[in-house]
Amino acid sequence: MQKRIHPTTIKLLIGVLIFLGFGGIFGGISFITDPTGGGMNVPQSYLSGLPINDYLLPGIVLLFGFGLFPLFLAYALWQKPKWLAPLANHYMGWIITVMLGIGLVTWMVLQIGIMGIQQPIQVVIIIIAITILILTFLPDTRSYYADDNG
16 A cells, blocks of 8 residues: 655654754753753753752653654654554544644743743744644644544
């Protein structure tokens, strides 16, 4: 059976996920190897009032949740492996990508709500999160993943 050609919206979505993934890996490793935040020029004062004293936990979340996981989703969206079967008439990779977009928006809204906009990367990440959500809900993307024949 011949696979369908990926619409441009999916290629863009996968590109955004790869960009997010490599950024998450870089940020996560930076915070894990230097939990003070010094390597990323992020002062520990941003953590005041939070139940954590350093950036180790945020680094782990970045590495896995917004680093490796988006790369896994990029693979899943491109390959559509059968083990990520459709659920509720949509491919699970698509559903999980929507959840990632919502999770990323939530993470950034909480972060900005707690400490304000402190770094330009926060604005970039909000734009990435919104872009992920827009691209997942565009008609070409939805129809491609609603059809489990491809």
